[in-house]
Amino acid sequence: MTRVAVVRFPGSNCDFDALRAAQRAGADAYFVWHRDNDLDRADAVILPGGFAYGDYLRAGAIARFSPVMDAVAAHAEAGGPVLGICNGFQVLCEAGLLPGALMRNAGQRFVSRPVDVRIEGVETPFTASYEKGAIIRVPIAHGEGRYVATEAVVRELEADRRVILRYLENPNGSIGNIAGIVNRGGNVVGMMPHPERAADPLVGASAGHGVFASMMTSLERLKQGIA
Amino acid sequence: MGRYLIDVRVMPRERLLDPQGNAVHHALAALGFDEVAEVRIGKSLSLAVDAPDAASAAERANVMCERLLANPVTEDYVVVVEGEA
Numbered sequence: 001m002t003r004v005a006v007v008r009f010p011g012s013n014c015d016f017d018a019l020r021a022a023q024r025a026g027a028d029a030y031f032v033w034h035r036d037n038d039l040d041r042a043d044a045v046i047l048p049g050g051f052a053y054g055d056y057l058r059a060g061a062i063a064r065f066s067p068v069m070d071a072v073a074a075h076a077e078a079g080g081p082v083l084g085i086c087n088g089f090q091v092l093c094e095a096g097l098l099p100g101a102l103m104r105n106a107g108q109r110f111v112s113r114p115v116d117v118r119i120e121g122v123e124t125p126f127t128a129s130y131e132k133g134a135i136i137r138v139p140i141a142h143g144e145g146r147y148v149a150t151e152a153v154v155r156e157l158e159a160d161r162r163v164i165l166r167y168l169e170n171p172n173g174s175i176g177n178i179a180g181i182v183n184r185g186g187n188v189v190g191m192m193p194h195p196e197r198a199a200d201p202l203v204g205a206s207a208g209h210g211v212f213a214s215m216m217t218s219l220e221r222l223k224q225g226i227a
Numbered sequence: 228m229g230r231y232l233i234d235v236r237v238m239p240r241e242r243l244l245d246p247q248g249n250a251v252h253h254a255l256a257a258l259g260f261d262e263v264a265e266v267r268i269g270k271s272l273s274l275a276v277d278a279p280d281a282a283s284a285a286e287r288a289n290v291m292c293e294r295l296l297a298n299p300v301t302e303d304y305v306v307v308v309e310g311e312a
Binding site: 057058061065093094099100101103104105106107108146148149150173 | 239243244246247249250295296298
């Protein structure tokens with residue numbers, strides 16, 4: 001059984017959605033509390049959305065020092081798949097597992113609505129089952145989703161094709177319409193949109209299911225030793 | 228050993244858009260304060276730090292900024308020792 005750890009910080013609020021989306025894709029998904037320093041033999045880790053530690057100081061700034069983050073970093077270092085959604089993306093950036101940072105939306109307002117994003121990278125464990133160039137509609141819900149990074153980092157991301165999700169219409173002022181990226185190792189993914197909120201026809205949208213289906217397929221391949 | 232009061236000022240990096248500052252700038256203009264050319268909003272943290280002297284208190288505060296208080300990608304910071312508590 002494929003084991004997927006969903007990390008819960010105080011203030012996480014998309015944890016159940018992430019758990020359910022992973023389970024729906026067939027994973028043995030379970031919660032890991034932020035104080036645990038063990039991922040309990042996870043094959044993949046999801047850092048869900050929310051407002052860990054109330055976004056005090058900066059979104060993700062305190063959460064990155066949670067004991068569980070050492071285990072997440074070790075898992076990532078070993079090549080294990082990690083997905084950060086929204087606040088989880090902010091935590092991964094603060095932790096230095098992904099480059100750049102997420103700042104206050106250019107329009108100053110919290111934006112909560114479905115948006116269209118293009119899948120530009122299909123070589124990650126969380127996008128592999130999509131067709132390159134596919135456009136999916138998924139919800140965003142954030143006040144601090146404006147992706148920023150140094151020019152050198154943005155150049156590198158673009159040159160290495162590590163921008164994996166891009167907004168068709170920029171909702172927050174992100175540089176290059178960036179909605180999601182992957183690390184150099186190709187195993188740590190961060191995205192502002194919420195695929196877990198659109199992963200079941202029951203809620204009227206299922207375009208995000210592919211993220212979790214991709215995860216399952218990729219983990220299966222990893223297990224079989226097919227890179 | 229003394230206790231030093233330290234003001235850490237964290238500001239969004241100069242060339243980065245500061246939507247909060249812009250909104251306040253517009254509000255000031257609406258109130259008739261046309262003389263305001265720019266507003267930028269950051270945060271100020273007051274720390275009481277135990278250290279042998281002011282210089283080492285400031286040095287520790289700088290390390291705190293590097294590790295936690297400021298984001299090296301988006302923010303600049305200034306550490307000012309305001310005096311002994």
